[in-house]
Structures are given as C-alpha cells and as structure tokens.
Amino acid sequence: MQFQQLQYFVAVAETRHFTRAAEQVHVAQPSLSQQIKALERELGADLFLRARGNITLTDAGEALLPLARRILADTDTARLEVQELVQLRRGRVRLGATPSLCTGLLPDVLRAFHDRYPGIRLLIEEGGSHDLVRQLARGALDLALVVLPLPTPSPALTTVELLREDLVVVSSPDAPGPGEGGRTIRVADLEGERLVMFRHGYDLRELTVAACRSAGFEPDFAVEGGEMDAVLGFVRAGLGVAVVPRMVATGAGRGLRVTPLARPGLHRSIALAHRSDVAPPRAARELQRMLVER
DSSP states (O other): OOHHHHHHHHHHHHHSOHHHHHHHHTSOHHHHHHHHHHHHHHHTSOOEEEETTEEEEOHHHHHHHHHHHHHHHHHHHHHHHHHSOTTOOSEEEEEEEOHHHHHHTHHHHHHHHHHHOTTEEEEEEEOOHHHHHHHHHTTSOSEEEEEESOSSOOTTEEEEEEEEEEEEEEEOTTSOOTTGGGOOBOGGGGTTOEEEEEOTTOHHHHHHHHHHHHTTOOOEEEEEEEOHHHHHHHHHTTSOBEEEEHHHHHHTOSSOEEEEBOTTOOEEEEEEEEESSSOOOHHHHHHHHHHHHO
C-alpha cells in the first residue's frame, strides 16, 4: 500500500468523481484510476461502486476512509515537524477551540505566541467540543481547547485541565431583567425569563438547559441558534438574557448588564486535548506550554 494510492483514494472519496480527483492531486485521470485499481487488488476488495455518473464508497471503502485520512494527516504533520527549524522560525499549529474560548481566552495567548514565533502559521478551527474531538481523532487538529467532561471520553485523547470558569447572566441594561441593582441571582430566578440560546451542539446550551431543568423548570427561548457574537448581539438588543462565561462577558464591552450567579453557581472546566498516540508537532507543543503556563 503506497502513500500516493491513499492520497488518490481520499481524493476520489471526497469528490466522488475520478476526473475531478485527478485534477485535485495533479495527476492524469488514467494514472489515478490505475493506482486505485492496484490498491483494490492489494486489499482484495472493491473500494468504490462505479455506476454511470455516480461514484459511491463500498463498505470496504467506508472502513478505509477514516484510516487513510489519519495516515495522510500524520504524514503531513511528520513532514512539517522535520522541516521546522531548530529556532521554530517556521511551521504551523492547527488549534481547535470553542467560539467562546476564541473570544475570551485565546487572543492574548495567540498574540504572545505570534510575537515570539512570527514565522509559525496559526490555523484556528472554531467548533463545539463534539466536533473538535472528532477532528482530533482523525488527525485534522494538533490541539483543541474543549469543555469537560468530553462528550465521549476516549483513551485515544490526552487532556490537561487549564481552568475552571464561572458562568454569569448577561442582559440588556435598558430592559427590565435579572440582576437589577447589582444583586446576584439563582438559576431558579431565570424561570419566566426569555433566554437567548445557542445552537444545538453548543456546550453552553447543554449546560444551561440542564441547570434549568435541575432547578425544576423548562427554559423559555426568545431566540435560539446563534454563535457567541450573535447571542451577545441579541442580548444587547433586549431580546432576552443569556448565560455566558465570565471572561466573555468581561471582554464584551459596554451594552451588557453582567450578573453573577449565587453559590454554588454554574461553572465549566476548560481542558487542552491532543491525541495520545502521536506527539503534537514542536510548534504545537510550544503553544501548549504557553497555554498551560499562561
């Protein structure tokens, strides 16, 4: 099994078209088809069902695809690791983070990293912890900032807890709502309030909904489906209140009333994750050190 064959296989699997795949990997289409057939002979199974104008993966192809993607990603990472200069003057780091962490935690750390290593490319992928864990597992990311506990704990991932952050309630200062007069509120006080809610799959959505149900009521949504910036904008406009991390509320500037939650309050634990079976590239290890020591 050759690296080139796996590269051609993944290209066909993603484009579902032999000609477009050949263009993508810069090879003649007959050569690509021959290499795919050679790979199928070696594996003893067809990888594609070839109907007129319709290319689909067989069961064998479906099984091979995530493994092939991981091999290609690991090979690319190894190549970059070898090419990096000793002083970390070039390279890349592929970092995943939830949108709230991109807003609150990352800017200062990434600025310090960039000032120290200006030649390192920073590739940032925003997503929920569920999506980031999947991307880590298939080798598409070097590191990810995720919310604990992980949706599906796996021995294939190593996590290091970085911080435990309070959640607060934000509302428009121009609209009546919780927290007037500077007092703290309880989760139970959100009953009857219209909530601005994040999209499905967002860690903060699941945490907030679970807390409301534990307090004995079903939350009432004024609007739902947004990312962090959209949620804060809807709150400023007076559409409702939202539960957000303290560091996001603090950095959001004017136009928000920030109300702490009374003890025991709500919290979330932030961890840095990477694959257990492959050490992150050197540049990623340096960013990891800066995040842990920040």
